[in-house]
Amino acid sequence: MTIVGITACPTGIAHTYMAAERLEKAGKKMGLRVKVETQGAMGIENELTAEDIREAAAVIFAVGIPVQKKERFEGKKIYEVGVQEAIKSAESILLRIQNELGS
Amino acid sequence: MALEYRFSFPLPLGLHARPASLIQEAAARFTAEVLWDNFRNGRTADARSVLSLIGTDTQHEDPCRLRVQGEGEDELLRALRLLMDDELAEREKKAEAEQAEGLGKAGIPRILGLEKAVFFRGVPAGPGIARGPVVVLDPALEMSPGNLPPAGPAGEETQAYIAAAAALEEEWRRRREAIDAGTERAVLDAHLSILRDPAFSAKVAELISSEKTGAAAAVLQASRVFCDLLQASRSQYLRERMADIRDVSRQLVHRLAGTNLPEEKLWLDSPSILIAEDISPSQFLALDKSLLAGLGLESAGTTSHALIMCRARGIPAVTGCPGLREKLNPGEEAILDGSRGLVIPSPSPAVGRYFEREMRADEERRAVRRKYALLPGRTEDGRSLEIAANIGHPEELPAAWKDGAEGVGLFRTELLLMDRTTPPGEDEQFAVYERLAAEAEGRPVIIRTFDIGGDKPIPFLPLPAEANPFLGGRGVRLYGRFPDLIRSQLRAILRAASRGPLKVMFPMVGAVEEMARMKELLKQVHEELAAAGIPHRPEVEAGMMVEVPSAALLIDRFADHTDFFSIGSNDLLQYLFAADRGNPAVRDLASPRHPAFLRLLRTIVETAHARRRWVGLCGEAASDPRLLPLFVGLSFDELSMTSSAVPEIKARIRELTSAACGDLLKTAEGLASAREVEELLVSFERRERKSDLITPALVRVGSDSRSKAEALQELAVMMEAAGRVRSRDDVEAALWQREETFSTDIGFGVAIPHGQTAAVLSPSVGFLRFAAPVVWDAGGEPVEMAVMLILPAPDPDREHLKLLARLSRRLVDEEFRAKLRTSPDAAAVAGMISSALAGE
Numbered sequence: 001m002t003i004v005g006i007t008a009c010p011t012g013i014a015h016t017y018m019a020a021e022r023l024e025k026a027g028k029k030m031g032l033r034v035k036v037e038t039q040g041a042m043g044i045e046n047e048l049t050a051e052d053i054r055e056a057a058a059v060i061f062a063v064g065i066p067v068q069k070k071e072r073f074e075g076k077k078i079y080e081v082g083v084q085e086a087i088k089s090a091e092s093i094l095l096r097i098q099n100e101l102g103s
Numbered sequence: 104m105a106l107e108y109r110f111s112f113p114l115p116l117g118l119h120a121r122p123a124s125l126i127q128e129a130a131a132r133f134t135a136e137v138l139w140d141n142f143r144n145g146r147t148a149d150a151r152s153v154l155s156l157i158g159t160d161t162q163h164e165d166p167c168r169l170r171v172q173g174e175g176e177d178e179l180l181r182a183l184r185l186l187m188d189d190e191l192a193e194r195e196k197k198a199e200a201e202q203a204e205g206l207g208k209a210g211i212p213r214i215l216g217l218e219k220a221v222f223f224r225g226v227p228a229g230p231g232i233a234r235g236p237v238v239v240l241d242p243a244l245e246m247s248p249g250n251l252p253p254a255g256p257a258g259e260e261t262q263a264y265i266a267a268a269a270a271l272e273e274e275w276r277r278r279r280e281a282i283d284a285g286t287e288r289a290v291l292d293a294h295l296s297i298l299r300d301p302a303f304s305a306k307v308a309e310l311i312s313s314e315k316t317g318a319a320a321a322v323l324q325a326s327r328v329f330c331d332l333l334q335a336s337r338s339q340y341l342r343e344r345m346a347d348i349r350d351v352s353r354q355l356v357h358r359l360a361g362t363n364l365p366e367e368k369l370w371l372d373s374p375s376i377l378i379a380e381d382i383s384p385s386q387f388l389a390l391d392k393s394l395l396a397g398l399g400l401e402s403a404g405t406t407s408h409a410l411i412m413c414r415a416r417g418i419p420a421v422t423g424c425p426g427l428r429e430k431l432n433p434g435e436e437a438i439l440d441g442s443r444g445l446v447i448p449s450p451s452p453a454v455g456r457y458f459e460r461e462m463r464a465d466e467e468r469r470a471v472r473r474k475y476a477l478l479p480g481r482t483e484d485g486r487s488l489e490i491a492a493n494i495g496h497p498e499e500l501p502a503a504w505k506d507g508a509e510g511v512g513l514f515r516t517e518l519l520l521m522d523r524t525t526p527p528g529e530d531e532q533f534a535v536y537e538r539l540a541a542e543a544e545g546r547p548v549i550i551r552t553f554d555i556g557g558d559k560p561i562p563f564l565p566l567p568a569e570a571n572p573f574l575g576g577r578g579v580r581l582y583g584r585f586p587d588l589i590r591s592q593l594r595a596i597l598r599a600a601s602r603g604p605l606k607v608m609f610p611m612v613g614a615v616e617e618m619a620r621m622k623e624l625l626k627q628v629h630e631e632l633a634a635a636g637i638p639h640r641p642e643v644e645a646g647m648m649v650e651v652p653s654a655a656l657l658i659d660r661f662a663d664h665t666d667f668f669s670i671g672s673n674d675l676l677q678y679l680f681a682a683d684r685g686n687p688a689v690r691d692l693a694s695p696r697h698p699a700f701l702r703l704l705r706t707i708v709e710t711a712h713a714r715r716r717w718v719g720l721c722g723e724a725a726s727d728p729r730l731l732p733l734f735v736g737l738s739f740d741e742l743s744m745t746s747s748a749v750p751e752i753k754a755r756i757r758e759l760t761s762a763a764c765g766d767l768l769k770t771a772e773g774l775a776s777a778r779e780v781e782e783l784l785v786s787f788e789r790r791e792r793k794s795d796l797i798t799p800a801l802v803r804v805g806s807d808s809r810s811k812a813e814a815l816q817e818l819a820v821m822m823e824a825a826g827r828v829r830s831r832d833d834v835e836a837a838l839w840q841r842e843e844t845f846s847t848d849i850g851f852g853v854a855i856p857h858g859q860t861a862a863v864l865s866p867s868v869g870f871l872r873f874a875a876p877v878v879w880d881a882g883g884e885p886v887e888m889a890v891m892l893i894l895p896a897p898d899p900d901r902e903h904l905k906l907l908a909r910l911s912r913r914l915v916d917e918e919f920r921a922k923l924r925t926s927p928d929a930a931a932v933a934g935m936i937s938s939a940l941a942g943e
Contacts, residue, residue, distance in 0.1 A: 010841075011859065021915050064845060
């Protein structure tokens with residue numbers, strides 16, 4: 001299963017990247033393909049392609065500020081969580097999504 | 104039949120003045136009697152008296168009872184119940200929120216807001232922090248009972264008090280009717296409520312009958328009793344009430360004891376913070392300075408003699424704090440922060456600790472400054488640039504030399520004209536200039552003649568009112584009208600110059616004739632002195648301030664009449680850009696970074712050098728370290744600034760090379776705006792510093808910080824000590840701003856405080872490992888380590904952002920954190936973080 005995500009915190013210096021790292025690592029551990037786009041002080045990095053989004057079973061917004069280019073995700077199942085939550089409990093977020101999607 | 108209501112007191116801070124006044128207001132609307140019983144301590148109060156209510160010493164959750172009896176008792180009890188159950192807490196929250204507003208402002212440590220501390224903000228007047236008991240210089244309240252009339256029979260004293268109170272009440276009521284709503288009326292209302300307060304008169308009567316004191320002494324003592332009560336609570340509002348009580352008491356005492364109160368005597372018998380409205384130079388001199396820990400004044404200007412002397416002696420001082428004498432209680436402990444302009448009475452332990460740590464940091468800062476002060480004013484490639492001080496009083500010389508000033512580039516003489524009704528005589532001036540010459544010990548001192556006019560009125564100089572004084576009679580332009588004034592000044596300077604290397608400089612010169620006249624006058628004065636056989640130096644170096652743009656464009660012609668030039672950048676800027684520096688709407692237009700200004704400076708310096716005249720700059724811009732590369736590029740011979748800026752400028756100049764600065768200047772002159780130049784300066788500074796993100800100086804493996812507030816303070820101080828930041832306060836404020844958006848506790852016992860601020864010179868990582876885990880957020884897990892990331896703003900090159908993103912990603916890795924947790928010393932931690940940043 002593929003899951004994509006976006007992380008973005010107010011200053012875009014640290015939390016954005018920590019949350020991204022945690023989600024990717026947790027995905028790896030759980031055998032999921034997780035790709036995370038960061039929207040930090042350096043702008044958008046590791047940008048999600050239309051194909052990434054099309055193939056994703058779910059989208060995670062781990063954000064403390066509005067998401068840029070949000071229209072890309074129209075019609076997708078979006079899970080919105082706090083940046084802190086993603087850093088502290090990335091695995092349980094992914095687990096919850098997994099359970100809900102029933103796979 | 105009496106009604107009653109039992110409750111436990113709802114407010115965490117207890118029944119202090121603000122809620123007490125709400126209760127009193129409610130009670131006063133009815134004629135029914137209301138009594139307040141506190142079952143914890145058995146005290147009972149009349150609820151129609153604020154002071155009486157406060158006197159119950161009611162604390163949070165004390166069991167209490169209200170008893171109501173009389174007309175309207177049902178309705179009154181309902182109102183009081185609503186107040187207790189609901190409104191009191193609500194209104195208290197609102198009042199606190201209002202108080203908290205403004206706490207986030209720059210220069211106010213966040214700890215004061217966190218601790219809900221009472222503090223007063225004035226104007227910084229002498230850097231440093233003092234802590235100690237308060238001594239209040241106040242004629243009425245510091246009188247010893249011996250100075251008061253002896254006590255008569257109790258009955259007469261009581262009558263005298265009642266009569267005095269009634270007369271005062273009558274007077275205030277009449278005044279109150281004569282004025283419309285507004286501050287003054289509010290003040291009178293507050294005073295009247297104290298005067299009418301039954302608890303206050305009851306206390307006075309009790310003291311008269313039981314202690315056999317006179318009415319005046321009883322008023323003073325009652326005032327003390329209630330002020331001591333109020334002091335205990337942390338409320339700004341309550342401090343105002345304390346001021347009211349003192350003010351009312353003072354006026355009562357004046358009525359009772361007559362207005363011929365003895366002149367106050369001023370002495371200290373242990374290290375203290377002295378609080379006064381203002382103090383005269385003679386009072387200051389009479390003080391034992393070794394016991395003067397700090398000075399807080401209500402109304403003195405920062406250039407008052409007492410404050411100049413404080414700064415010269417390194418005594419922390421604050422001024423511009425109205426009502427300070429009344430709001431502080433004699434003998435209470437206080438902290439005075441002369442760098443930020445704060446006075447904090449009765450600090451909580453956490454506030455006390457914070458400022459103790461600040462004092463320690465100050466001490467370290469002074470040691471670093473002493474080191475910098477010894478450096479020569481020379482660039483890395485060996486070009487000399489004299490770094491001098493601007494002063495206004497000979498008392499400031501020792502501090503200037505200690506700061507490393509190589510001379511006095513500007514001695515302002517206007518202080519000689521202040522606060523007096525007749526002009527200073529020649530001998531009086533001579534005494535001042537001679538002292539300069541003697542204490543200069545061979546260093547050059549430039550005396551600027553009186554810069555009169557502009558907006559500064561001088562009582563004994565009849566200056567006409569002008570629509571636009573800054574473009575009218577000012578400086579040298581006025582000397583023709585006051586020939587005796589300038590003549591006596593030049594005579595005094597020539598006489599004093601025989602004792603040391605004095606130079607003279609004329610302000611506001613715009614026309615060549617003006618300078619020629621001054622040279623001629625100097626010659627005349629010399630001839631007069633010679634004829635009279637008075638010892639003097641026949642000729643001194645005479646220079647001019649360059650403040651008027653027309654003069655700046657005619658330097659070659661001025662060079663025929665002048666020995667040197669000193670650019671008064673403050674005025675030259677406002678005249679060049681037609682923008683008043685005091686007007687916030689246009690102030691930014693007159694920037695010393697503007698390419699137009701830089702081009703003008705180049706013209707001045709090049710033309711002067713071609714005529715073998717030296718050029719200095721003595722405006723505020725001289726003390727800005729970021730502008731220094733441009734001034735080096737311009738080949739200035741001298742920069743003169745407030746002496747406290749000298750050490751940092753000296754430290755910075757030795758990092759610069761003339762070639763790089765020359766190139767920088769050329770680029771800057773080709774730009775279009777001050778903003779573009781600022782960006783250029785920022786990137787120049789960063790490029791040139793190329794400092795590592797982290798060094799062992801930014802790591803502490805045994806931090807003694809006990810709270811988030813202390814941790815952020817420690818990080819900011821570390822940044823300052825490492826020379827990476829202009830203002831440590833800005834770093835702390837930036838970190839706090841971030842914390843308040845959402846916590847930087849990322850779990851796993853790690854917090855990553857971070858932020859961006861223009862104050863930071865180079866992107867930095869700081870690290871604290873706490874000796875004992877610190878509670879980062881109320882209710883959260885304690886934190887063992889804090890990793891700080893701080894970046895400059897604005898931020899033209901974003902390379903380091905990538906590095907910090909990399910570090911952030913590493914920090915969520917358990918193995919990496921474990922290494923940080925166990926790493927033996929600062930160097931090892933710095934090394935680990937450096938490799939993580941390098942992607943290893």
